[in-house]
Structure formats: C-alpha cells, structure tokens
Amino acid sequence: MDEPPLLEVQGLGVRVENLTLLDGVTFQVARGSVHLVVGANGAGKSTLLAALLGQVAFTGSVQRHWQKSGKVAYVPQAFAVDSTLPVTALELLALTRQRLPVCFGVRAATRQRSTALLDRVGLTALADRRLSALSGGELRRVLFANAIDPEPELLLLDEPGAGMDADSLRHLDQEILDLRARAGTTVVMVSHDAEQARRLGDAVTLLERGRARTGPPAEMLAARGASGAAAS
Amino acid sequence: MDALYAWLAELAKRGSLPKVFEYPFITRGILAVLLIAPLLGGISHLVVARRMAFFSTALGQAALTGLTVGLVLGEPISAPYGGIGGFCLLSGVAMVWVKRRSRLPPDTLIGVFLALTLGLGICLLVAATRRFNIHQIESVMFGSLLTVTDLDLLLLLVGVVVWVVLARFYNALLLDSLHRPLARVAGVDDTLLEYLFVVLLTCAIVVSLKVIGALLVEALVVVPAAAGRNLARSTRGYLAWSVTAALISGVAGMFVSTLWSVPTGGAVVLCLAALFFVTVAVGAATGRGASTER
Numbered sequence: 001m002d003e004p005p006l007l008e009v010q011g012l013g014v015r016v017e018n019l020t021l022l023d024g025v026t027f028q029v030a031r032g033s034v035h036l037v038v039g040a041n042g043a044g045k046s047t048l049l050a051a052l053l054g055q056v057a058f059t060g061s062v063q064r065h066w067q068k069s070g071k072v073a074y075v076p077q078a079f080a081v082d083s084t085l086p087v088t089a090l091e092l093l094a095l096t097r098q099r100l101p102v103c104f105g106v107r108a109a110t111r112q113r114s115t116a117l118l119d120r121v122g123l124t125a126l127a128d129r130r131l132s133a134l135s136g137g138e139l140r141r142v143l144f145a146n147a148i149d150p151e152p153e154l155l156l157l158d159e160p161g162a163g164m165d166a167d168s169l170r171h172l173d174q175e176i177l178d179l180r181a182r183a184g185t186t187v188v189m190v191s192h193d194a195e196q197a198r199r200l201g202d203a204v205t206l207l208e209r210g211r212a213r214t215g216p217p218a219e220m221l222a223a224r225g226a227s228g229a230a231a232s
Numbered sequence: 233m234d235a236l237y238a239w240l241a242e243l244a245k246r247g248s249l250p251k252v253f254e255y256p257f258i259t260r261g262i263l264a265v266l267l268i269a270p271l272l273g274g275i276s277h278l279v280v281a282r283r284m285a286f287f288s289t290a291l292g293q294a295a296l297t298g299l300t301v302g303l304v305l306g307e308p309i310s311a312p313y314g315g316i317g318g319f320c321l322l323s324g325v326a327m328v329w330v331k332r333r334s335r336l337p338p339d340t341l342i343g344v345f346l347a348l349t350l351g352l353g354i355c356l357l358v359a360a361t362r363r364f365n366i367h368q369i370e371s372v373m374f375g376s377l378l379t380v381t382d383l384d385l386l387l388l389l390v391g392v393v394v395w396v397v398l399a400r401f402y403n404a405l406l407l408d409s410l411h412r413p414l415a416r417v418a419g420v421d422d423t424l425l426e427y428l429f430v431v432l433l434t435c436a437i438v439v440s441l442k443v444i445g446a447l448l449v450e451a452l453v454v455v456p457a458a459a460g461r462n463l464a465r466s467t468r469g470y471l472a473w474s475v476t477a478a479l480i481s482g483v484a485g486m487f488v489s490t491l492w493s494v495p496t497g498g499a500v501v502l503c504l505a506a507l508f509f510v511t512v513a514v515g516a517a518t519g520r521g522a523s524t525e526r
Binding site (some may be wrong): 092 | 277280329398399402404406413414465467471522
C-alpha cells in the first residue's frame with residue numbers, strides 16, 4: 001500500500017477583507033520530498049506557508065499525516081530586527097534551547113550545541129555578533145540553523161536563499177538534502193530561483209493569481225515561464 | 233521593621249552610616265528604591281523590546297485615574313492600591329483585547345485609551361478633592377518618600393513574584409518580541425504571553441507608585457532600557473545595564489529629593505534622564521550598544 005503524503009491540502013482559500021489571496025488551492029506533499037512553491041510576487045506563496053502553519057484563517061482543509069515527531073520548523077522570509085536590540089546570534093539560538101533566561105547568560109551545553117549549529121551554516125565566527133549587525137543572507141543562515149535542530153518532520157522555508165551569495169546557496173542546498181537524507185524531513189520551500197527549484201525540487205506547486213497547479217519541476221517551471229511571457 | 237530602623241539609626245549616630253539613616257523614612261525610601269530599581273529596570277528592557285513604551289505611559293495615566301476612582305469609592309489615601317491596581321489592570325487588559333481585534337495601529341488605540349482614562353481621571357479628581365487635600369493627592373501623583381509606609385515596602389515584595397514569573401517566561405517573551413510567527417512555531421502561546429506581560433507590568437507599576445508617582449512611573453519602565461541599549465552588546469548586558477541605570481538613578485534621585493526637598497519621582501527621573509545622556513555619549517565614544525557593528 002502506498003505511503004500517505006505528509007501534507008494534504010484541499011480547497012484551501014484565504015481572504016483578507018474583500019481580497020482573495022488564495023482560492024481552492026489543492027495539492028499534496030509527498031513524505032520525505034522537497035516540494036517547491038513558485039509564483040510571481042503577490043501570488044500568495046507566503047500566505048500559503050502561513051496557512052500551512054495555521055497562522056492565518058483559511059477555508060478548506062490541511063491534513064498532516066505525522067509518522068515521527070510531528071515537529072514543524074520554519075524559516076521566515078522577513079526577519080526585521082530592531083537595530084538597537086542587542087540580541088546575538090548565539091542568544092537567538094539559545095532562546096529555545098535552554099530554560100535559563102538568556103538574560104542571565106547562555107549555559108555551556110547550550111553554547112556548545114548552538115555553536116555546532118552555527119558551524120553547520122558556516123557562521124561560527126559570528127556567534128556573538130548582534131542580529132542587527134548580520135547581513136540578510138547571514139541572518140537567514142542563522143534562522144536555518146535554528147530550524148534544523150531538533151530535526152523537524154516538516155520544514156517550511158520562505159525564500160531561504162534570498163540575499164545569499166552562490167557559495168552560501170550551494171551550502172544551503174546541501175544542508176537541505178543532508179537533512180532529508182538523515183532525518184527524512186519533508187521540505188516545503190518558497191523560492192524565486194528556478195535553478196534552485198530544478199536542482200532540489202521533487203515537485204513544484206505553481207501559484208498564479210491565488211490558484212495552484214502541481215507537477216514535476218520541469219513542467220511547472222516551463223508553465224511558469226510561458227505564463228510569465230504571456231503576461232509580458 | 234522598627235527594630236531595623238532603630239539599629240540603622242544607632243549605626244548612623246555612631247558614624248558607621250551616613251547621618252540620613254537616623255530618619256526611618258529615609259531608610260524606608262532606600263529599601264523601596266533597592267526593591268523598585270531591579271523590578272522596573274529589569275522589566276523595562278522587555279517593555280522596550282516589545283515596543284510597549286507608549287502602552288506604559290497609558291498605564292501610568294490609568295494609575296492616576298485609578299487613584300481618583302479608589303478615593304471616590306472611599307479608599308484611604310495612604311493605601312489606594314485597590315483603585316489603582318484594579319483600574320490599571322482593567323485598562324491594560326482592555327487595551328490588549330482591543331488591539332488584538334482591531335486593524336488600527338497600536339499607538340492609535342493606546343491614544344484613544346489615554347484620552348479616555350485622562351478625561352475620566354480629571355472629572356473624578358474634582359470629586360476626590362472634596363474629600364482630600366490636593367497636596368495629599370499630589371504626593372501619589374509625583375511620588376514622595378514621606379508617604380512610604382511599611383505596608384508599601386511589603387507590597388514591593390510582589391516584585392519578587394513578578395521577577396520569578398518573568399524569568400520563567402523570559403525566553404518566550406523575547407522570542408515573541410523578535411518574531412511572532414517564529415515564536416508560534418516554537419510553541420509559544422502569544423495570547424497568553426501578551427496578557428501575562430500586561431498583568432506583570434501593571435503589578436510592577438502599581439507597587440512602585442508611592443515612591444515614584446503615578447505620572448512618572450512610566451519613565452522608569454522605559455528610560456533604564458533606553459540607557460542600557462546605548463551600552464549593551466548582548467541580552468545579558470542589556471539587563472545588567474538597565475538594572476544598573478535604575479539603581480544608580482533611584483539612589484541618586486532619593487538623595488537629591490531629600491537634600492533639596494523636591495518630589496522623589498521627579499528627582500529620580502531627572503537623574504535617570506541625565507544618566508541616559510551620559511550613556512549616549514559613552515556609547516558613541518566607545519562604539520558600543522545601539523551603534524551598529526559590522
């Protein structure tokens with residue numbers, strides 16, 4: 001018997017005031033797959049992730065078929081840091097990894113664990129740097145490090161590669177593939193990068209004007225290209 | 233407590249302590265400041281991190297209205313905690329409740345509540361002054377060492393409870409301040425936290441009123457953190473500098489108040505403001521705190 005998908009989205013709709021952001025979105029995310037969500041700006045990609053996280057009101061249904069921890073992790077697209085708030089990268093990671101209030105210090109065990117995470121994203125040297133002093137790409141790597149420990153069953157990434165240089169992007173791709181291989185994590189990722197979608201994607205959901213189509217990466221990216229060309 | 237005051241007075245007479253300790257009201261004031269500074273200085277860095285400075289101003293104004301409500305309802309002016317605590321709590325919870333359901337910006341909503349509580353307070357103040365001398369009410373509005381009683385000191389021990397609860401939820405509160413969706417994914421109940429923080433902030437403000445005053449207490453839940461940010465390079469440093477700023481200005485303000493017979497709240501806030509500008513200069517000179525490192 002076939003394994004059920006990790007996520008089953010049926011007729012999902014999101015309306016804000018009188019505006020329809022998503023309408024009748026239906027797709028499945030296979031267990032252990034890397035599922036890309038693509039579409040033009042304003043197509044509703046981030047709204048879809050917010051609905052999958054249960055953070056916006058929606059119609060329709062989202063069913064999750066957990067087989068492991070049921071842990072969900074998330075890397076947001078925007079992380080606006082108050083530039084005067086003196087929270088360091090290490091302290092951000094410690095917030096969910098120790099009970100001792102971070103304002104009283106970071107425990108040695110937490111420091112070790114968090115430093116190892118930063119090492120995996122190549123940011124060990126920036127552990128004690130304030131979040132506001134990190135570049136956009138560095139901040140996303142810190143958030144990715146935060147998301148992969150403990151290993152989640154479902155990882156939602158909202159344009160994690162934005163602002164990263166080519167080396168960092170390759171490193172991120174490898175970390176995603178390693179995580180899937182090691183922990184069987186299912187990944188749903190919003191991306192604007194067609195190349196990244198081809199490299200990583202097992203399936204792609206294309207959002208256009210709030211509606212969705214799902215298929216193999218090559219087919220969906222071609223459809224996106226065609227609709228983009230038609231629009232222009 | 234009398235034994236403690238007598239012992240300290242004896243030490244002061246022998247020259248082991250400054251002369252001012254011969255007066256019990258000074259000793260009470262020092263004890264009050266030593267309890268208030270870590271409480272308000274500590275909570276201030278979360279107030280600023282959660283962008284609740286204006287909210288705190290509205291709570292301070294609500295305290296004034298609460299005072300008049302309590303007095304009109306027959307509370308003694310020496311311990312008007314029922315009216316102040318009840319009205320502040322009601323206002324704080326109502327502001328959060330409306331904010332979570334409205335699309336209006338939080339500062340606009342807080343402005344509405346500020347106007348409402350101030351209008352009510354001024355109307356009731358007229359009724360309250362029929363029963364009490366306006367100078368008695370002023371001491372609660374501006375803070376006074378003379379009116380601090382042993383009961384007020386005992387109430388300040390509520391601050392210990394506030395600290396314990398804050399410590400228990402600190403990491404969740406800070407994560408929620410940084411990025412609410414990320415906090416929710418981490419299992420943080422942001423609704424519970426928002427109401428809990430308002431209750432804790434209200435408790436901290438109410439128990440500090442007699443010393444600092446209703447109109448000035450909000451300064452102590454904002455300025456220590458602002459000073460701390462100018463110097464801090466980490467969350468730990470942020471807390472330490474905020475508490476230190478509150479302690480230094482609290483003790484200095486109390487002595488200024490005693491020496492020059494000015495309201496304690498005003499003196500403490502002036503010392504705090506002076507300290508803030510010192511930290512601006514030190515921060516700029518040393519490249520610490522709010523200046524961006526890269």
